[in-house]
Amino acid sequence: MSGKGNIFRILSNAAVFILLEVAALIMLRNNGRMQDIWISRGVRNFQAAVWGGTEAVRDYFSLRKENDRLAEKNHRLENLVREYRQLTGIDIPADSADDISGRFRFTHARAVKVSRNKQHNYLILDKGTDDGIKELSGVITDSGVIGIIDAVGERYSYARSFQNSGMTVSARIGSDGPVGEMIWDGVSSNGAVLMAIPLHIPVQPGDTVYTSGFSSIFPADIPLGITGEATVINGSTYNIQVTLFTDFSSIKYVTIAENNDDEAIKELENRDED
Amino acid sequence: MKTEQNTTLMYILLVIAQILVCNFINVGPYVFISILPAIILCLPPTIPCILLMLLASVSGLAVDWLAEGIIGLNMASILPVAFIRNPLCRLLFGREHMERGENFSIRKNGISKVAAAIVICQALFLAVYIFLDGAGTRPFLFCLSRFAASLLCGCLLSLPVVNMLTSNER
Numbered sequence: 001m002s003g004k005g006n007i008f009r010i011l012s013n014a015a016v017f018i019l020l021e022v023a024a025l026i027m028l029r030n031n032g033r034m035q036d037i038w039i040s041r042g043v044r045n046f047q048a049a050v051w052g053g054t055e056a057v058r059d060y061f062s063l064r065k066e067n068d069r070l071a072e073k074n075h076r077l078e079n080l081v082r083e084y085r086q087l088t089g090i091d092i093p094a095d096s097a098d099d100i101s102g103r104f105r106f107t108h109a110r111a112v113k114v115s116r117n118k119q120h121n122y123l124i125l126d127k128g129t130d131d132g133i134k135e136l137s138g139v140i141t142d143s144g145v146i147g148i149i150d151a152v153g154e155r156y157s158y159a160r161s162f163q164n165s166g167m168t169v170s171a172r173i174g175s176d177g178p179v180g181e182m183i184w185d186g187v188s189s190n191g192a193v194l195m196a197i198p199l200h201i202p203v204q205p206g207d208t209v210y211t212s213g214f215s216s217i218f219p220a221d222i223p224l225g226i227t228g229e230a231t232v233i234n235g236s237t238y239n240i241q242v243t244l245f246t247d248f249s250s251i252k253y254v255t256i257a258e259n260n261d262d263e264a265i266k267e268l269e270n271r272d273e274d
Numbered sequence: 275m276k277t278e279q280n281t282t283l284m285y286i287l288l289v290i291a292q293i294l295v296c297n298f299i300n301v302g303p304y305v306f307i308s309i310l311p312a313i314i315l316c317l318p319p320t321i322p323c324i325l326l327m328l329l330a331s332v333s334g335l336a337v338d339w340l341a342e343g344i345i346g347l348n349m350a351s352i353l354p355v356a357f358i359r360n361p362l363c364r365l366l367f368g369r370e371h372m373e374r375g376e377n378f379s380i381r382k383n384g385i386s387k388v389a390a391a392i393v394i395c396q397a398l399f400l401a402v403y404i405f406l407d408g409a410g411t412r413p414f415l416f417c418l419s420r421f422a423a424s425l426l427c428g429c430l431l432s433l434p435v436v437n438m439l440t441s442n443e444r
């Protein structure tokens with residue numbers, strides 16, 4: 001007999017065997033009290049194992065949906081806290097990216113694509129003009145600056161990552177320390193350099209670096225990282241190594257910060273240029 | 275034709291004998307005597323596996339119905355024996371015998387091979403039977419003792435049965 005015929009014969013034999021065996025077990029269950037209890041227990045255990053297994057698989061595949069839901073909820077709660085602080089005037093704690101000035105509008109977004117291995121890295125976010133996103137909005141998290149929105153489509157937006165050789169962020173050491181420009185060090189996923197810090201200001205390794213708030217793109221006081229080794233440049237300024245809080249290799253959810261006063265600031269700037 | 279009639283008659287008589295054994299010979303809780311595996315083993319090799327399983331089911335059900343009391347116990351135990359009968363015979367007695375449609379016999383294949391076939395069939399039957407009969411309530415040692423004693427008695431009783439059923443094969 002051919003191979004296919006053999007396989008078919010074996011499968012049909014096995015199917016009939018299973019069918020008859022199940023019929024026998026059903027009869028046994030219906031006629032023996034002990035067997036009834038025993039088989040029922042076995043069936044229940046089997047069902048529990050199967051249901052537990054399928055539930056675990058379903059849970060695993062719904063993790064992303066659940067993460068999205070929790071991130072959305074977290075964002076709503078953050079907004080509530082922000083509004084509450086605006087109403088009550090409570091100070092911003094130094095370890096959060098909240099803004100109580102009312103200048104910024106925050107939108108929660110998910111990074112659908114993140115490039116990490118180039119000199120000019122970028123992110124694609126799942127919010128666009130339909131969600132009120134505008135160009136030159138800041139992209140932040142609670143632990144740092146991620147980038148700036150460069151182009152906006154209807155449903156997605158393109159952001160230039162902080163890990164981009166052409167991008168700088170205005171940063172300050174401590175709550176009232178010197179301000180300089182921070183750029184990516186171009187090498188590591190969490191390294192940056194804070195430039196042009198005057199020599200006469202003493203800088204200790206381990207100080208926290210925050211956004212200065214001088215830029216109209218990012219809110220003030222977002223913690224960015226910790227200072228490290230300082231190098232004297234041309235005998236006039238320090239360049240300070242900064243270890244960022246944000247790990248760019250694991251970015252998933254971000255907040256888009258849009259400056260409500262952006263138009264007014266630009267108008268003033270344009271008037272000054274004229 | 276005569277041989278086929280004899281086989282059918284012998285098969286029916288042996289099933290009846292098994293029913294009588296179950297009803298009237300009670301050796302004790304440790305020994306369960308069954309010749310059903312031997313009967314299934316000796317059915318002609320020309321019977322296809324599915325028909326063999328159906329015959330085994332009917333025999334087991336008859337014994338359950340008329341002797342044992344728990345319907346389905348013998349049927350569930352004898353089905354695996356019917357399922358592996360043809361591959362087992364091919365393995366022990368050679369593919370050629372099966373393809374020619376010849377049954378095995380002690381004279382033709384030797385007592386060791388026939389005894390091995392009986393032991394395997396009896397062991398499989400008793401393992402399922404004792405497992406289902408105990409229903410998880412009997413201690414393992416009791417089940418093991420019952421299995422060993424029943425296997426010994428079943429094999430000793432099955433040898434003459436197999437010899438009788440396959441005596442036409444020369």
